[in-house]
Amino acid sequence: MRRRSNEDHVAMLPEDPARPPDAPSEAPSEASAPPPPAATPLPGAASPTPELQPTGLLAGDVPIPVPVPVNPAGARRGGWVLGIAVALVAVLGGGALFMSGFVLGQRTELEPGTPGSEAEAFKPFWDAYRAIRDRYALEPVDRKEIIEGAIRGMVEAIGDPYSTYLSSEDFRQTLQDINGEFEGIGAEIGTVNAAGETVDCAEFGPDCRLVIVAPLEGSPAEKGDLRPGDVVVEVDGSTLDGLTPDEARDRIRGEKGTIVVLRIERQGVEPFDVEITRDTIHQREVITEDLADGEVGYVRLTGFSDNGATKFVEAVEAAVQKGQTKLIVDLRGNPGGFVTAARKVASLFIAEGPIFWEVDAQGTETETLRDDEVTAIDADIEVVLLIDRGSASASEIVAGALQDSGRATLIGETSYGKGTVQQWIDFENDNGGLKLTVAKWLTPDKHWIHNVGVVPDIVVEIPADTPAGEDPALDRAVEFLTESSASLGSLQLAA
Structure with a gap:
């Protein structure tokens, strides 16, 4: 048994000994992991693990x-909160x-001269990279996309559903989410059919519409007078038809201080626009x-x-x-x-x-x-x-x-x-x-x-x-x- 130190090591992609000057030296190197808020290690504990x-x-x-749990009486169902990654x-x-949240920054050293070393094992990778870079004829090759694809491929190859690669924006937003906050308008939303009945649907259209379930207390959505039952039909002048719920949510959420305009249909009144300034929402x-x-x-x-x-x-x-x-x-x-x-x-x-x-x-x-x-x-x-x-x-x-x-x-x-x-x-x-x-x-x-x-x-x-x-x-x-x-x-x- 041991106590965990605050430093772990992660194996890096071996350097290609024969790579040309403009080839990537290695996969993007790791930096110190961003520490979770208020996560200073306490005596006798493992390092903070968000x-x-x-x-x-x-x-x-x-x-x-995962079945939706039955909540105590009066619990609200059927929505998700705007702004989550x-x-x-x-x-x-x-x-x-x-x-x-262990501190990173060092790499596992490879044992030189061992049969089947990582340098030898990754030779086909560099051969494939150079072939794509030099010979692919249909359009210019984006080196960053190639590297990201290689990382995704390595992660997918281990077959672990809990290991994954995230883009920089998703990485940032995810850290916010696990800390109980996000940036958006602060509304619980769901999907309904043309009759206003709650449904699960994969793409917005005539029989799948985005509805405000409830604005969160004190949120920009509440200040903008969004109400339960309001149907959102456009975001910043663009229809939601053809979008998935995730894509629609992405359009509505955004950075604190930015403005989003929602086209709202409300029973008994003509459709109207609501301008809302996004903010940090605390769940x-x-x-x-x-x-x-x-x-x-x-x-x-x-x-x-x-x-x-x-x-x-x-x-x-x-x-x-x-x-x-x-x-x-x-x-x-x-x-x-x-x-x-x-x-x-x-x-x-x-x-x-x-x-x-x-x-x-x-x-x-x-x-x-x-x-x-x-x-x-x-x-x-x-x-x-x-x-x-x-x-x-x-x-x-x-x-x-x-x-x-x-x-x-x-x-x-x-x-x-x-x-x-x-x-x-x-x-x-x-x-x-x-x-x-x-x-x-x-x-x-x-x-x-x-x-x-x-x-x-x-x-x-x-x-x-x-x-x-x-x-x-x-x-x-x-x-x-x-x-x-x-x-x-x-x-x-x-x-």
Whole structure:
């Protein structure tokens, strides 16, 4: 077992000994990975390991293989938030992705003179590059595109859905997204047919239209008087017909301070234009409620940004200060976030011991202990943790830690099942970045939940035809804590 150092090494593409002066010296070299906000390593911990969410989307964007969780009564469905990076859609089926924030900057040295050395192995690559550069006849060759294509090919060749190459813009936007913020107009949107009924569709047209589900509180969309049910038919004078939902979202979102003009159709009025100045949108990650006449505190966490974890700790501490001795922590549909945030959340309930383990390519085990800057709540406070098939990665770290320690009773469905760690590598000179699987993580008792998931202590299956507003898992959690089936009342949630 070892403690992780703050420096890792990544193998670089070997230099071509015979390359001409204008050939690329190597694949774009890596730079120090951008550190996640407020992710300074704490004593006894592995280096900060952010985790890429499988989607920045809310339920109802494009079909994904993870069932949409049934939220507590009143939860809104059927939309996604404008401004989230589209690059994430490509890995929706893969679940949440961990990315470490280890400092990069050195390369693995090749052993000279060994048979089958990398220099020899990559000779066909350089032969192919020179042939394309010198002989391709139809149009000029873009060297950057060739290099990016080579990187994508290498990543695709390993067959790992959690490893991928991202362009510089997607790289930047992704880091924003996993920190719980993005730049856009701040509206939850969805798709409807010509009759206004919610549908899943792949391309906008007469029977697939983009609709405002709700503007986020205090957002530019709200200030621009966008309303639920408004249909967006044009963006900056161009129709959405023929675009995918992702492409339409890309047109609407954009950098803070820029202006977008939306053509709106609203029932009862003539179509009109709305000019909106984009801004930085901070997502609401923590939702609280008092249940069972105040006897039970309910805290829902929708993501694992560092700020979200801090807000979660504050919410739980506030519930305890109110005298609540029974808590429900809801991680359903939570795809993950920063591993430092997961560690902080788990440390609120675990007074000692490891939170999880990592095992690298050499089989070395690294222990991540609890965050000593977080004071654990009293062990007499009863905790139920709600999970489902949409609870992934960082959610599973917390679930696994609380289950192995016996600190909480898990209720719901088996979680997603992602137990690998991806390292985030930022290439220099605006050449994008790479996510590469570098380790697997284990629960405190060293269970690997990859492709298996965390199995709850009490299984509550949610039928697909469960009426909106009903939540059998939440009902079961309250019943478990209060030993009664008292009415929960209406729990209003906002996405």
